Amino acid sequence: MAEESRYAKGLMKLAEVDGKAGEEVVAPLGDLGRYIVEFAFGDIYSRDTLSLREREIATIAMLTVLGGREPQLRVHMGAGLNVGLTPEEIEEIIIQTVPYAGFPTAINAMHVLKSHQFPEG
Structure with a gap:
């Protein structure tokens, strides 16, 4: 999956889980926030089971x-x-x-x- 679509997928899942508060938490973290969005929410939280x-x-x-x-x-x-x-x-x-x-x-x-x-x- 391309990094940009992985990030977009993660942002959508983060919003689904945490509403606006999630983005407010990760936004000031720079690259660390991007890694959280991509990995935790784009990869892990997006799994189906x-x-x-x-x-x-x-x-x-x-x-x-x-x-x-x-x-x-x-x-x-x-x-x-x-x-x-x-x-x-x-x-x-x-x-x-x-x-x-x-x-x-x-x-x-x-x-x-x-x-x-x-x-x-």
Whole structure:
């Protein structure tokens, strides 16, 4: 696939996952942002086997257990909401990580979730 169409495909998938917020995150990153768009969204997120909802469940769980990635976790919690997760489901994903990664990372993730501004409705 030509690099330009790979980038365009990635931008479309990023918008589908994250709305306008995704582009705002990667735009100031220059070439790093381009690599994120092409690889993460043009190649990985565009695969067919998992839904975007399932991909965000996995991503939220991974960012929770890795710890120290709260800014990215916040972005992916927003993306999770955008692709159909509820705040209650995100809380349950965090709780599911406790037996495998421990309480400290789950506590940090829960603080991120509780500080998230959810739309009224």
